[in-house]
Amino acid sequence: MIRHSYRxxxxxxxxxxxxxxxxxxxxxxxxLSTDDYHHNWNELLVVGLTSRIPASLRSTDYLLQDGxxxxxxxxxxxxxxxxxxxxxxxxxxxxxxxxxxxSGIEATLKRATGL
Numbered sequence: 001m002i003r004h005s006y007r008x009x010x011x012x013x014x015x016x017x018x019x020x021x022x023x024x025x026x027x028x029x030x031x032l033s034t035d036d037y038h039h040n041w042n043e044l045l046v047v048g049l050t051s052r053i054p055a056s057l058r059s060t061d062y063l064l065q066d067g068x069x070x071x072x073x074x075x076x077x078x079x080x081x082x083x084x085x086x087x088x089x090x091x092x093x094x095x096x097x098x099x100x101x102x103s104g105i106e107a108t109l110k111r112a113t114g115l
Contacts (some may be wrong), residue, residue, distance in 0.1 A: 003038060003087065004038065004044075004087040006038070006044055006087060008033065008102075010030070010031040010095075011028055011031075011093070012046070012092065013090070014027070014090050015091075016029055016083055017083055026091070027049060028049040029047060031044050031046055032044075032047055032082075032109075033044070033046075033090060042085055042086055042088070042109075043085060044084070045084055046082070047080065047081065047082055047105065048083065049077065049078055050079055051074040051075065053075055053077050060079075060111060061079055062074045062077065063076075063099065065101055066097070066101050069103075070101065071094035072095070079110065080109060080112035091104060
């Protein structure tokens, strides 16, 4: 039994933790975890998004091509910042990334993690 309604590729609003564990920032994130994972855990594996687009991108950044389709109002960038979030901390679902963007996110995370 899946423990919640979130799916891989969903764009959610969540209090995303800082990497130094000093706090959180409300931001959008993309759900990376699969239904197999969701069968066993009350958590989601997510990657953070930002609307602050730098002049030059890192090789581990991905600029969403179809952000408006995903429910985002500003151009958005995936930073390879990963987190595990309890599904009860999700504030809302705003949409889902397109297959093109999910493929780009996956390729970028593969570059970042070597997986």
